[in-house]
Amino acid sequence: MNRLSDLEQFFLIKFPHDFDVCWAGPNPLQTGFCFGSTDGKLLFEDAEGGRSDPRTGTDSKEAINGVARTGTWLGVSTREDVTFHPLEGPPGYATAPYGAHGITATADGYFIAPLGRNGIMAAPTPVDHGAKLKAYSADQAGLYAYRLTILGSQIGAQVIACAARQGGIVAGEFAAGRQSMGLKIATQPGFDAIDICPLEPGTESRAVVALGRDGRISFFQDVLENKKPIMMKFQNVQGVAYRILSSHGDIYLLTSKGLFVLGELAGRFLRKELTGGINTPVRMSLLEAVDANLVDNRWLLVVMPGTVARYDLEVIHQQVLDHLGDAEIQESQMMDGSAPEWEWRDVPAKQLALAR
């Protein structure tokens, strides 16, 4: 029997047997979805469900782990390389032979990718075979660019916030053409930062939430200024943490055990309503997931072997609001008041020239 806490409503997207899906996200060409396979292929789906034939995303035939668009360029990342495809002009593409954990893009024409020990790559468009790609890093043991997000919507006023594993949270203002980037690093002993996401995407807000591999989450009102983030952990959230996302004031946590929704948690944090007496409704869907992404602040795509589950974020949020007071699905978040303080430091970014 299903419990009230179960997330029951989702739609399963199926794939041909020869398309082993491992990534799903927004369609960079039009409204709809985009899917990546373990052999480096891309499949585009429009809003009506019409699909393209699978096409090559990377010559390395490695598993797609990110797709982004800026202007007339498409960036595709894998653990082996990053490939830049022009959407207009003569056919052809350029490949950066550096493995990435994903890729995103700024409003002013840069692809940004976390390259692990190589740092944070910034690739300006247009990308040609002679382009000098740059990566920002810092001389600090443990710093490992793993997942990142771009904050801010205006050209020239964007902030990169990166989960850097044992290196903590790294953030810096990114401006096109600037030769250096000052980085702020926030660390806490034992916090293995594996993901970070904006709480108010598409706005100028610098509020983020970071996820530790052990399931602890840490809220920052301003990732560049906040000295005392709020850290918490939910007992109902089980498994190794994979991904954190935020939409409509709800937090979505993907782990090795399943998908967990922490209803209104982000909204309450932003409204400064998170106090000791507040309970959070926790809903869940037990599944074996590979990855997850938001699409247009409307859909959540959860990738599983051979299929993708599509969740309607508005429906889930309405359910959260409808059952906000139900005792059956409540959990009192554990504020980690005993945790040591975060240590903040300003460090000059080392700029690497990723010559090819």
Add this chain to the structure above:
Amino acid sequence: MFTHKHHGGDGDGQWLETLTEEDEFAVFDWADDREISDEAGNLYGALQMGVDSLHDLGTYREQIAKFWNQPDGLPWHGFPVWSINQEGPGNRRRNPPPKVIFNKMVEAGLIKRAKANRLKGGHHI
């Protein structure tokens, strides 16, 4: 063989200091017993953490270790490998495990397909 080259440093292929010599041998046995090897005969090992995860092995949270194929009679030695290609200026090539390794882990019942697909994407499990 326990080598100093991959212990106590900060860079490529450094074992976590909290891992014992016994742990490292267990990583090798994990690979050797199930023949988790690439085309060149190099072995790839890990340490299970519960039913659906792997322990960290390296100082940069690497979860897979590689053991070079050695001629008969010579001791094997291994080191944690990066999850993504970490080539950089002036660096030697630093390849992550090939995909066939993860497929073999699934076939041997060591990990499930969802975990293999995460590892193929360079993610942790």
